[in-house]
Amino acid sequence: MRTPNRSIQELYPDDVAHCFGCGRHNPFGHQLKSFSEGDEVVAHYTPAAQQISIPGFVYGGLLASLADCHAMATAAAAAEVAAGRRIGDGPAPRFVTAALRVDYLKPTPLGVELEVRGHVTKRSDRKAVVAITIAAAGTITVRAEVVAVRVPKSME
Amino acid sequence: MRTPNRSIQELYPDDVAHCFGCGRHNPFGHQLKSFSEGDEVVAHYTPAAQQISIPGFVYGGLLASLADCHAMATAAAAAEVAAGRRIGDGPAPRFVTAALRVDYLKPTPLGVELEVRGHVTKRSDRKAVVAITIAAAGTITVRAEVVAVRVPKSME
Numbered sequence: 001m002r003t004p005n006r007s008i009q010e011l012y013p014d015d016v017a018h019c020f021g022c023g024r025h026n027p028f029g030h031q032l033k034s035f036s037e038g039d040e041v042v043a044h045y046t047p048a049a050q051q052i053s054i055p056g057f058v059y060g061g062l063l064a065s066l067a068d069c070h071a072m073a074t075a076a077a078a079a080e081v082a083a084g085r086r087i088g089d090g091p092a093p094r095f096v097t098a099a100l101r102v103d104y105l106k107p108t109p110l111g112v113e114l115e116v117r118g119h120v121t122k123r124s125d126r127k128a129v130v131a132i133t134i135a136a137a138g139t140i141t142v143r144a145e146v147v148a149v150r151v152p153k154s155m156e
Numbered sequence: 157m158r159t160p161n162r163s164i165q166e167l168y169p170d171d172v173a174h175c176f177g178c179g180r181h182n183p184f185g186h187q188l189k190s191f192s193e194g195d196e197v198v199a200h201y202t203p204a205a206q207q208i209s210i211p212g213f214v215y216g217g218l219l220a221s222l223a224d225c226h227a228m229a230t231a232a233a234a235a236e237v238a239a240g241r242r243i244g245d246g247p248a249p250r251f252v253t254a255a256l257r258v259d260y261l262k263p264t265p266l267g268v269e270l271e272v273r274g275h276v277t278k279r280s281d282r283k284a285v286v287a288i289t290i291a292a293a294g295t296i297t298v299r300a301e302v303v304a305v306r307v308p309k310s311m312e
Contacts, residue, residue: 001159001297003297009274015211016210016211018208018209018210019208019209019210019215019216020207020209020215020217020218021217022233023208026208027208028206029206050176050182050184051176052176052179052182052187053174053176053252053253054172054174054177054250054307054311055172055174056176056311056312059175059176059177059221060221060224060252060253061176061177061217061218061220061221061224061225062217062221064217064220064221064224064256064258065216065217065218065221066219066231068216068217068220069217076253083219085253094210094212095248096209096216096263097216097260098259098260099257099258099259100216100220100256100257100258100260101255101256101258102220102256103254103255104252104253104254104255106310107252107308107310107311109246112167117279124157131197131209144284152204152263155210155212155213156210156264
């Protein structure tokens with residue numbers, strides 16, 4: 001197990017670090033920070049009071065956003081391992097989302113820290129499928145499956 | 157075809173109108189407004205500059221959020237029609253998201269107004285499946301399928 005002290009998002013090249021969900025260069029965004037931990041990638045995030053759906057519960061769009069950005073970081077870490085490196089050895093490869101599948105298993109309570117976990121279930125050079133869980137106070141409330149692809153030419 | 161001058165979100169009861177994506181009582185949120193138009197529900201939304209993923213393109217988490225909230229409004233309109241009423245005849249029924257499936261067909265350019273369209277493909281008293289498209293400058297860039305359920309007892 002290895003817990004580097006820099007998040008994966010801090011390793012993205014400067015020109016692709018503006019994402020609203022996780023870009024360190026986006027002062028308005030969520031600034032999600034995901035860390036490698038063995039075969040998994042882990043993040044902690046406490047939603048703000050305004051990130052509400054029905055009173056008392058977290059907005060589903062935020063939960064989808066956390067799953068999305070965390071999955072891109074998870075894909076980046078796995079790509080580095082597959083290339084014989086470790087995440088943090090150099091800039092992290094940048095993935096974008098091709099598809100997002102989110103199942104809201106139960107309402108996620110607002111006011112507690114969430115734990116987001118991801119691991120890659122399938123990958124090729126260009127693509128990774130990432131399984132995500134989001135837990136509130138030890139209970140998994142959201143499961144997601146996210147398809148990540150390397151930033152395509154059309155976005156460069 | 158009927159285009160009421162009040163959005164579906166303006167018809168949600170006051171105690172469930174705080175959603176970050178579409179609640180009129182959430183001054184920090186997106187305040188999406190969706191309107192009935194025949195069998196469809198339509199919204200227009202221009203993302204802010206900070207709602208960015210890779211520079212030049214809209215953040216996928218925002219697109220998932222728009223699909224999500226728009227689908228709840230689409231489910232509400234269909235539920236009113238199924239009950240023999242028209243949306244706007246009374247308070248709109250409040251749905252929450254059970255599952256969200258988003259396919260990012262191509263990058264969505266930042267800086268233009270988006271058109272979000274939804275229609276119900278399947279429904280029962282408690283549940284609706286909603287198909288969503290998001291178009292930028294006339295091109296569909298996102299397709300989503302969203303499962304909406306009436307607000308469960310556990311969230312009241």
